[in-house]
Amino acid sequence: MAKFKIIEKTGVTVKLLESPHKKVNNTSRFEDFAKHIEKFPGGEVLITTVENLFAWARAKSPWDLTFGLACCAIELMHTHGPVFDAERIGAILRATPRQSDVMVVAGTVTIKMAPRLRRLYEQMADPKWVIALGSCAISGDHYRNVYSVVPGVDQIVPVDVYVPGCPPTPEGLINAFMQLAEIIDKEWKQRMGVKK
Amino acid sequence: MNLEKFGVQVDDSTGTLYHIFEAPRIREIASELKENGFDYLSFVTAIDRKEFLEVVYLFINMDTSEKIFLKTRIPSDDPRIPTIADIYPGANWLEREAYDLLGVIFEGHPDLRRILLPPDYEGHPLRKDFPIHMEYEPYRSGDWLVNHQNVPPAKRKKE
Numbered sequence: 001m002a003k004f005k006i007i008e009k010t011g012v013t014v015k016l017l018e019s020p021h022k023k024v025n026n027t028s029r030f031e032d033f034a035k036h037i038e039k040f041p042g043g044e045v046l047i048t049t050v051e052n053l054f055a056w057a058r059a060k061s062p063w064d065l066t067f068g069l070a071c072c073a074i075e076l077m078h079t080h081g082p083v084f085d086a087e088r089i090g091a092i093l094r095a096t097p098r099q100s101d102v103m104v105v106a107g108t109v110t111i112k113m114a115p116r117l118r119r120l121y122e123q124m125a126d127p128k129w130v131i132a133l134g135s136c137a138i139s140g141d142h143y144r145n146v147y148s149v150v151p152g153v154d155q156i157v158p159v160d161v162y163v164p165g166c167p168p169t170p171e172g173l174i175n176a177f178m179q180l181a182e183i184i185d186k187e188w189k190q191r192m193g194v195k196k
Numbered sequence: 197m198n199l200e201k202f203g204v205q206v207d208d209s210t211g212t213l214y215h216i217f218e219a220p221r222i223r224e225i226a227s228e229l230k231e232n233g234f235d236y237l238s239f240v241t242a243i244d245r246k247e248f249l250e251v252v253y254l255f256i257n258m259d260t261s262e263k264i265f266l267k268t269r270i271p272s273d274d275p276r277i278p279t280i281a282d283i284y285p286g287a288n289w290l291e292r293e294a295y296d297l298l299g300v301i302f303e304g305h306p307d308l309r310r311i312l313l314p315p316d317y318e319g320h321p322l323r324k325d326f327p328i329h330m331e332y333e334p335y336r337s338g339d340w341l342v343n344h345q346n347v348p349p350a351k352r353k354k355e
Binding site: 112114151 | 313
């Protein structure tokens with residue numbers, strides 16, 4: 001996602017990350033600015049907008065909540081295990097909602113679990129996203145009309161990415177994390193009025 | 197194990213040996229079994245036969261591997277049977293489960309509440325007359341839990 005404009009003047013390398021505002025993209029403004037920044041040996045100066053930097057950080061570190069409800073949780077464990085190693089794309093399992101960005105709803109949501117799931121979602125700090133993993137979390141699947149099952153987790157929390165399958169493969173979940181990175185990228189661009 | 201003195205009849209027409217008993221006498225029978233080495237209550241459950249409810253117990257003697265199936269019939273509209281939770285403590289949750297899913301009322305149970313379904317759930321879903329397409333609003337805010345923790349008041353024995 002990152003495109004740099006590289007300015008090399010006055011002995012300092014300035015990398016300018018793309019910005020939606022034309023004024024900011026006026027590179028000459030930063031040449032003077034770069035002079036006043038203390039230069040470390042081999043160091044570079046990166047100039048960007050806060051929105052862009054935060055979106056980049058969020059997209060590259062979707063820490064997810066350890067939240068297994070049924071057999072899809074096994075695939076969640078595979079994804080974070082040594083073979084598939086989701087930490088490559090920044091996804092780390094966290095044990096508390098306070099430290100999580102993404103809630104992966106892995107499995108069948110029952111009516112009794114629903115308020116607890118909602119509370120965990122409310123405890124997560126903004127910004128937050130939800131991945132519905134598996135057909136049970138998407139629609140209830142073959143438990144749809146069972147007396148104790150919620151027909152789809154999107155009745156309780158807003159879902160950003162749906163991963164179909166019964167259960168989905170770990171590759172599917174990794175793909176969902178990459179989809180989520182694109183969504184996060186789009187979100188800030190829409191907010192900043194970037195047309196792409 | 198001879199249970200004839202409690203009016204128990206033996207039925208092996210289905211291939212399994214069932215002891216059919218009268219519902220009010222379950223406490224006498226359970227006490228007798230407990231004294232005679234049947235130390236393990238495997239399950240307590242119920243079956244909806246439309247005209248009546250059938251309550252089934254399985255007692256096991258862990259030393260001799262002897263098993264006793266006990267079965268009784270109770271009316272669907274007034275399903276009452278004495279509890280054995282004080283004789284076999286393991287029956288406590290099993291009876292709560294049978295109450296939760298089939299509505300069997302175990303008289304004298306220390307804490308007869310729902311165990312699997314949420315506390316404000318209506319009806320007993322394993323009954324045959326329970327509608328398949330139930331109407332239940334699953335959305336509950338997180339604050340709903342504050343008033344519906346379903347936690348019993350703390351009771352601890354003072355020694």
